[in-house]
Amino acid sequence: MFHLLFLVNLFLHVQSVPQNSSIVEFLPGFDGPLPFYLQTGYIGVGKSEEVQLFYYFVKSESDPKKDPILLWLTGGPGCSSFSGLAYEIGPLEFGQKAYNGSLPILVSSPHSWTKFASILFLEQPVNTGFSHAITSEAYKCTDLQACDHVYEFLRKWFVNHSEFISNPFYVSGDSYSGITIPIIVQLISNGIEAGKEPLINLKGYSLGNPITFFEESNYQIPYSHSMGLISNELYESLNEFCKGDYINIDPTNKQCVENFKMFKNLVSGINNGQILEPECGTDIEFYPPQSSNERRSLEEDLICQESRIATYKLATYWMNDLRVQESLHVTKGTIRRTWTRCKRTIGYTSYKVTLKNSIPYHVNLSIKGYRSLIYSGDHDMVVPFQSTQAWIKYLNYSIIDDWRPWMVNGQVGGYTMSYSNHMTYATIKGGGHTAPEYKREESFHMFKRWITQQPL
Template identity: 30%
Template sequence: MESKLFCWILLSLLILSCFVSQTNEKMQGQTLVYLYKSRLKQNFGVDTSLFKVINHVNEANVHPQVGLKEEDRIERLPGQPLANFSQYGGYVTVHKSAGRALYYYFVEAHHSKNSLPLLLWLNGGPGCSSLAGALLELGPFRVHSDGKTLYTNKFSWNYAANVLFLESPAGVGFSYSNTTSDYDKSGDSRTAADNYVFLVNWLERFPEYKDRDFYISGESYAGHYVPQLAHTILYHNKKANKTIINLKGSIIGNAVINDETDEQGMVDYFGSHAIISDQDVYQIHKYCDFSPNATTQSRECEASYGALEDNIIDINVYNIYAPMCFSSDVTTRPKKASELCGDTIQVWRDSPSTIIPLLKEFMSSGIRVWIFSGDIDGRVPVTSTKYSINKMKLPVKIAWHPWFLNKEVGGYTQVYEGDLTFATVREAGHQVPSYQPARALSLIKHFLEGKPLH
């Protein structure tokens, strides 16, 4: 009953008529000053050696889960069409003494649930709800414009896997802590540790998935969450000298990977797409310090970024070609209940300037690594991702070429030695499965099956 109530509260505030074209105004505002102010944040630029020693996962936070699976079963969501798969939602405690618990929504596969892999999805932010991913991107249902009824998403990723959506960290969506100060201690390290504890407990609750092939996926700032969780899993598998979680691969979309090249790529994307002038691009590259060690920026840099802001303020940078939303039926902020990208978390204590070393670690460990990019996203654009991958200096295994779906180009792809695959998704914005659901489903099927795009 509790999980149904939470789902109903969320569904009641999701009116899709404008959401995708008007993604959280607060997030877009943060984009405008991303380069020259991000380096001034005290908690940015932490060295990646932080992740060479994982915070100890206290065994006291691994709890008995007997009987909890059936308590979490959702018979039917409000306004839901008939479905041929089981779904669950509920809380998993990750820190008992602090009262920290993470909320999940789980949908079993449409078919072959006993053999298809387990896929975890994480939205980014930091601070964005993964239920947005479930209901607006890749989950089994979408919300009608009346905000009251659902319809079937025929391109849901549970046609390819058993899909687990996790609200992370505590303070995001319906995940919470009874210790208010926890929200001011949020950061990459704690998120990775809590997500790992969640998985260990969840697999006790759903033991049939303990030995199942496991993959981690996500978008945007999950470019940090996904690799750090994967690293934590590998660490504990090695420490225990056994496979605790059967991790096989990770896939991240329009992902924050390497601050320096992410920022350079964003500026160049705006310039190459006729959004800012060549002069603005030149000025920013001349006067702005993109290095992760920069703590101040010149007045010339700030002035150049002011010009950039003036030119992008009236478009949606998450999809540069999307129409803006002017419907009077949609409020700027939800009137009540959980926000899709809330502001409970005001402090982020650690965010390394790059996660490239972790990607290299996975490749050397035989973990499948894919990175994809919607090619009309201006927030973490395709140029940023290409620049970041280029920093890895990997030899090309399969040269750049188009991949197809229904005889149309779905995007372009290149495979590197070490089996890192990069793929673009044509005509997709920041939330790829929202804008191009068929192409996104084809992409995830190829990834899970280990088949190259063609």
């Protein structure tokens, strides 16, 4: 009788896991069984399902039957969603800062957004993380095609996970996702209005330090001035001779050219992602390990040994371990060369940018009444908070909750204001380009308050 009950339970357990997906209970480098539900898998999209998108799904640790579901899209384009899972909002983080030759250690994160929401971390576009294509032609993708792929993925995922179809649904991400997420939310909304099954219970979206229009780099100069990185005199001269346009500089405008060169020299030693942190290069396309000479120079540089870049490299070492890939149920032979956290080449060889302004989508979604949270790590020079504030002001909605501090543990976590179009804007004090990565606790409380419709 015991064996019969065991087999029945085993059958039900297997049946509850959709095809091409697996439950992960243990991960190399993590001590003991995972204290949360993790499912990984692939869903085919596009022509003949030639594109296979890989995902990590973590159930809410509170009430997964009722809690919101969040789709998380890391930016880039070409940065793995594992970056969001292990460095920003997920239930894991690395328990060491520098690689010591052995498999990196993972520990639980006390400020995971999965404490109150289920999160679907999606590797997109194709050739990101473990997502791959069956044919070489399918690796070619525009940003609009990538958005269509995400929408198709979601519809298929909800068919396979119909128990979550009534849960409130949000789309979130940061950086380059500021271009694609508004489009994806629009596609979901259009599908709902057209009656396309399954009907996703879309409630809104959130974006951190989002790229929204491609002239945003013009705001790096006023940002640098406001942060004391360039002098008043240079700032005034740049304004006078360049007229605020530093993207299309006329080469015959010698004064503007010289001023801009001076600006670039002054900030060349600054970490654009978080101006207070050391400049230690990048982990993009980093692998295999450095040569012995490079290792010696890194050992001499104690600051960079303990830097965020060194921590990024832990993911590369960890993910390229075959034991890890087997645990995650990655299909063998599908990774081109090696796994990298962010792929520089995706933007130049297989991925084509066709949309350079997502503001009209924000307008449409506001008209439809969807909630939105836009937040800025205020120490980011990649997408300065001034540029985000500028396009929000351009929308010209009435302010319903004026600029004020929001608090965490009795301290200022940042500043916020809300608008009549159901949009909330917030800064995260001390946050960098991917704000939750730098300020996990503050971001945790900010997002939890917003998604539960409490004032920040």
